[in-house]
Amino acid sequence: MVSWNRTLSVVGGRRLVVVLGILYVGLATGLAFTEFTVGTPLGNVLITSLLIAGPGAVLLYGGYRFPTFDIDPVFYTTIAGWCLSGFAVMLVVLVVYSLQPGEVVDELSTVLILTALASVAGFAVGIYDAEAKTRTRELEERNRELKATQTELEETVTRLEEANTKLAESNQRLEHHQAYTDRVLNAVDDIFYVLDPDGTLHRWNESLCKITGCPDSEIASMTAVDLIDDGDHDRITTAIAEGFETGSVQLEATLHTSEGERIPYEFAASRVETPDGEPMLAGIGRDVSERMARERELERRASQQQVVADLGQLALETDDLDELMHDASRQVASVLDTDYAKVLDLDDAGDELLLRQGVGWDDGLVGTATVAAVEANSQAAYTLEQDQPIVVEDLETDDRFSGPELLTNHDVRSGISTIIGPIDDPWGILATHDTEPKGFTDEDVSFVQSVANVLAETIERQQYRTDLEDLVADLEESNKRLEQFAYAASHDLQEPLRMVSSYLQLIERRYGDELDADGREFLAFAVDGAERMRDMIDGLLQYSRVETRGDPFEPVDLEAVLEDARKNLRMKIDEHGAEITTEDLPRVEGDDGQLRQVFQNLLSNAIEYSGEGDPRVHVSAERDGTTWTISVADSGIGIDPDEQDRIFEVFQRLHSRETHNGTGIGLALCERIIERHGGEIWVDSEPGEGATFSFTLPAVGAASDRETGVRSM
Structure with a gap:
């Protein structure tokens, strides 16, 4: 993984995504030109090109727009890795699918479409993953800042301890400077305090009076516990005792003011001694409202990105679209703390929206309730006409539209709605609502749009899968x-x-x-x-009976099959003086009758096209994992590389019947038999240098392997 990330970093994640997009656009253009020149209907050419070029354009545009995303550039390689993962997964699926008996994906356009869509899906998941990692990194940066603040507080407490020590050593001199010290402490915005063992405030600065709204006379009669929320009293009492016992203490608590305001504070204190040797607890308190708000926002954004990533993973794992929609509704309502969420399904006529899935609605409405999609003052109709999410902070004061009965009957006041799918052909609407007027951040809006994008991509993928x-x-x-x-x-x-x-x-x-x-x-x-x-x-x-009249696969001894083929060709072998040598051949899974036909055709061709010399044929086998590669090599006239693909087509001949016998169907038959066995066949040859025909077959198992040797037949 480290090597893979290093490779992506060297290449450049953004550059790789852009290159991949350009590659698909170029391939779509080249394929369209090729298909058009061979007479493929223009409609088919356009559809195929769009299915390939569209994802390519998305990757190209997305890669170009990387700097505008809220993503740390260090995670560009993450997005590129997801693109390549989607591409690789689809290739593996296609290979596995093609390995099934009788199944093969041999259309370049199909491979390009599937891998392009898989790359775009990987790109989308990569965006979500990179955004989540960026949020996490920001949170880590904030934690480091907090640790630095803590260190600063500890250093401050240390300085206070040192100051108290000096205070004990030079009490007379400090008394002359008491007024100056009070001015310094009062100039500090943070709260300074000194506590007796029972929690009584022994000393404080003016900041405590300003923040709490209590005068000095009132504070003089209070303890530290009196300034804290009731729920924190026991914790504060325990913390004070711990500070006197261990020498220092640090905690967070909520400070309440005379006007009822609640303010989160971080307190740090250390044990000191008065000149008389009495222990005291001196420390400072700092308002952490802004810090906690930033932390909550970062946690909320991280939670949103995690939800999008989880939904993206669920979209890849499930075929149940309603399950995904219900989970998306539940997650959106939970993360944004809203009362309702829904997925509206637009009908084919574009006139009505069905409440397909949702949470919070009255029983019996999900799956049955409908909303008009064409009314002029309908929020749903307004949403369908916009290319951006619609945010409503208070429906009662919004003059753009009015809520349908589905919303007004549930006292909805605020929410976010956005279309699912492209603006020119939307599938429906994703929305979330609350019964109170409410503001939403840009991150909240982006979160809802991201969930809608996951649903749109899943719907498109399932529709394409159904069509396929x-x-x-x-x-x-x-x-x-x-x-x-x-x-x-x-x-x-x-x-x-x-x-x-x-x-x-x-x-x-x-x-x-x-x-x-x-x-x-x-x-x-x-x-x-x-x-x-x-x-x-x-x-x-x-040729027509290969699939329908073949025998079930079973373990086959290729040496016995080759021997039968050799007996059938005995007269031809003797007539031409052919010499056939073979290495030890394995046992494979297959149809022995059809495999005998393959060997017979290949040996016959090797003898027929041997040229002027005596035919020399060598049969060998090599294992690669769970497959065997069988090769039949001859010393004949060879085949021009430009003609090597054509020889496997039905009734295609490279020589006239006057020079060489044959029907032109033997190699086509071999290819179809090998494909039925889940393998492939090919030829390596040069004119005048002989030809080597190779084909792959599934192995029975390592237990049946034999030691390799060469013998003459």
């Missing part, structure tokens, strides 16, 4: 129909083709002697064409 699931279901159904069509078409072609071949052979037997050379040649072409057509139909049948 529907699309996948449609594609699966379409693929099933295509497989059925291919099988039916191929099967139905067999009978007329068989009849054509039979009659051509009958013509050749009965009238072959009566035909001239051209006629016999034409007849031979027709017979050869019918045979090739039959081979192609057989290949198409095999």
Whole structure:
């Protein structure tokens, strides 16, 4: 983790987010141009481009706007880390999804859309996380300031002790300067006091009179406990005794004035002695109202950011949108200390808002109550028209709109409301209300907007997931129909083709002697064409049956499978003088019949395209975690790198039938079989240097591994 953070710091979190946004915008532009040039409908191109470029633009704009966020620049790397985490998580999901039998995400646009959205989701969570960390850091800075203040107080008390010691040593001289000392103490804004063991005020400065509103004569008859709130009396009594016993004491308590005001104070005192040797407790009291207010505000902001982060995490973990909405309503009302919170769901017509979720409302209203979204004086309608949250400090005096019955029936006076989703296509409204007139800070408004953003992103993600699931279901159904069509078409072609071949052979037997050379040649072409057509139909049948007619997966010994394939090709091997060598092959999970077809096709191709020399083929295996990579290498004519992807397409051939036999479906069949096994197949080759076909298969387990060796077949 330290290395990862150091790497992000070197690259620059903000720069990384901007580059990622530019990358997605560039990829969206390039993909749109490519799709448009190949004839993809303009609507599809625009939708795909927007789904990729939109998140990219969000990342680009967000990265550019980093300095305007309330985030310490040191946490820019946190945001970038969340972006990359979202990107990596989505890639892992796609890889895991593609590893399922029969499932594969091979569309670049789909990968770009999903990773772009995941990066934006990570960006949003990173913003919340960085803001929370920034708030925490500010709180830590304040704690350091408090510790510095405490140290200052302790130093002050120490100085007072030293002053008292000097006072005891030179009492006569101090008596002459008593008036001067009184002026100094009275000039101090903090409270200075000296207490007897029973808590009686022995001495004090004018600040105590000014703050409490009590004259000297009244204070002279009071004890320290009399100046403190009733709830703190026992604690103060105990603290005074502790100060005399241990030599020092420090605590916070609430000082009350003659007018009933309550002021939080921090008191620090140390034990001293009078010239007569009597113990006293001398100290100062400092007003900490502002400090405590700042601490409460920091804690509140930290709490808000933590709620946003928690809701963001819940949004990633749950599929229950109503659960998220209810939790968001509860958290908003709790953090802002309001009586109500709600999520309003805008209907498709845009005329009415349903109280989808909320807290504080009368029983039976959630899920049934509605609010008009089009009334001119409706707060909901006004909110839907604004691109900023709406703050109401007192609904009775607000002249922008009036509250609907849902609010007036619950005596609502103040609150915050904001749209969920984009201004041009809102999903609904998130709002919180209170029954008392109330002011809200900018941080409160940002908090509500952040929660609304979490809901909007979750709704968009779930809608996209639903659309994607529907699309996948449609594609699966379409693929099933295509497989059925291919099988039916191929099967139905067999009978007329068989009849054509039979009659051509009958013509050749009965009238072959009566035909001239051209006629016999034409007849031979027709017979050869019918045979090739039959081979192609057989290949198409095999191709269409890979998913539907395959056997269940079970442990398969690849050495036995290779030996069966070699027996099937015995005549071809002997005819070409081929030499096949192999390393020890593993056991894998698969369909032995289909894997036999893969080996047979690859060995046949290696022999067919061996060139002028005798074919030399080597089969090897290498394990990588839970998968095996099987390679079939030959010393043949090789394949141009520009043609290596095309050879796996159905009926694609690199050579004419006059030079090399084949239907052009063998490698396509191999690819589909390997994909059914959750693996992939590829080729490494250069013209004239042979070719190595490699494919991956799932391992059975380490217990079945064998020691590697090389032997000749």
